Amino acid sequence: MIPASFDYVRASSVDEAVEVLADAGEEAKVLSGGQSLLPLLRLRLAYPSVLVDVGRLPELRGVRDEGGHVHIGATTTHDEIIRSPVVRAGCPLVALATATVADPAVRHRGTFGGSMAHADPAGDLPAVAVALDMEFVLRSTTGERVVTATDFFTDYLETALEPGEILTAVRVPKLGEGWGYHYEKFHRTAQAWAIVGVAAAVRVTVSESGARHVAEARVGLTNMGPTPLRATAVESAAVDAELPPVPHATANGSPSTARLPSANGSGPHDTLREAASLADGDTSPTADLHATPDYRRHLARVLTHRALTHAAATV
Structure with a gap:
C-alpha cells in the first residue's frame, strides 16, 4: 500500500528535531532506521503529518564506556552494537539479544533506540532493558529527563515519551564480575x-x-x-x-x-x-x-x- 501524505524534515541537529516535534505535537513521528515505522506507514496504521528524520545525526550515534554504565546512542544500529567491544565487555546480554533480532538486513538498518521507542512486547530488546534496569534519556525543547526502563514501557506500543520528546540515548548499567x-x-x-x-x-x-x-x-x-x-x-x-x-x-x-x-x-x-x-x-x-x-x-x-x-x- 501507499502511505498517507506527510511532510518530511531531515533534522540537522537534535535541537532542530525537538523544535519541529514541539510544533507538530502528537501528529509527528521520528524516523531513524525505519524498520518498524515504514511498515506501519505502508499499511496506514500510522498517519503522521510530519516525519522527522534523525538517522544522520552523529550526536545520536555510537557506544561509549562511561564508567558505571555503557552509553548507547539512540540511532546506533543493531549491527554496530553486536560488533562493539564496549558492549560485549560491559553489557554482554545486550549483544546476545541484539544478535537474535530479525535478520542481517534489518540489523544493519534498524536502530537500538528505534526498537525501544517502538515498544513492541514481542521485540527482544525491551525485555533486556527491564532486566538490566536501563535508563532512557529523553530530550525536548524544555530540557532533558531520564526515565527507568520500568517506567518507560507503559502499554502496548506505548512509552513514556511525551509529544515533542525524542529518545537520545540509553544507559546500560554494568553489573560487574561474577x-x-x-x-x-x-x-x-x-x-x-x-x-x-x-x-x-x-x-x-x-x-x-x-x-x-x-x-x-x-x-x-x-x-x-x-x-x-x-x-x-x-x-x-x-x-x-x-x-x-x-x-x-x-x-x-x-x-x-x-x-x-x-x-x-x-x-x-x-x-x-x-x-x-x-x-x-x-x-x-x-x-x-x-x-x-x-x-x-x-x-x-x-x-x-x-x-x-x-x-x-x-x-
Whole structure:
C-alpha cells in the first residue's frame, strides 16, 4: 500500500528535531532506521503529518564506556552494537539479544533506540532493558529527563515519551564480575518476532569447597503481556540455588556427562527449575495465530529454566 501524505524534515541537529516535534505535537513521528515505522506507514496504521528524520545525526550515534554504565546512542544500529567491544565487555546480554533480532538486513538498518521507542512486547530488546534496569534519556525543547526502563514501557506500543520528546540515548548499567548472561528465544523463523523470549542474568558465587550458588538473578520476559515484564518471583526463588559444577572437557574435547545436569530433572539444578516454574505468574499473554495464552505460559517456564541454566554455566 501507499502511505498517507506527510511532510518530511531531515533534522540537522537534535535541537532542530525537538523544535519541529514541539510544533507538530502528537501528529509527528521520528524516523531513524525505519524498520518498524515504514511498515506501519505502508499499511496506514500510522498517519503522521510530519516525519522527522534523525538517522544522520552523529550526536545520536555510537557506544561509549562511561564508567558505571555503557552509553548507547539512540540511532546506533543493531549491527554496530553486536560488533562493539564496549558492549560485549560491559553489557554482554545486550549483544546476545541484539544478535537474535530479525535478520542481517534489518540489523544493519534498524536502530537500538528505534526498537525501544517502538515498544513492541514481542521485540527482544525491551525485555533486556527491564532486566538490566536501563535508563532512557529523553530530550525536548524544555530540557532533558531520564526515565527507568520500568517506567518507560507503559502499554502496548506505548512509552513514556511525551509529544515533542525524542529518545537520545540509553544507559546500560554494568553489573560487574561474577555474572553470566543468556537470551533464550522461541520463534517460527529466524526473521520472526519472538513467540516468547527470556533475558537472564545470573550472579554466581563459588565457595572455598568449590560449591556454586546463585547470589542474584535478573529475568525479563518477552511477549508475555502488553509490556516487557520483570519476573521478580523467579528472581527471588532462584537466590541460593545450588548449581552443578561447570562441565569439564574430556580427552576428546566433549563435555564430561558426569558433570552435566541429569536428563530426568534431578540434581542441584532442581531449584532453578522450581524457580522457573513461577515465570508465568502475573503475566497476561495474548492469543494469536502463533500461540494460545496457555502455550505461551508453558514456553515462559521452559525457556526461563533454560536461560537461567545457560547463564549460570557461563560464569
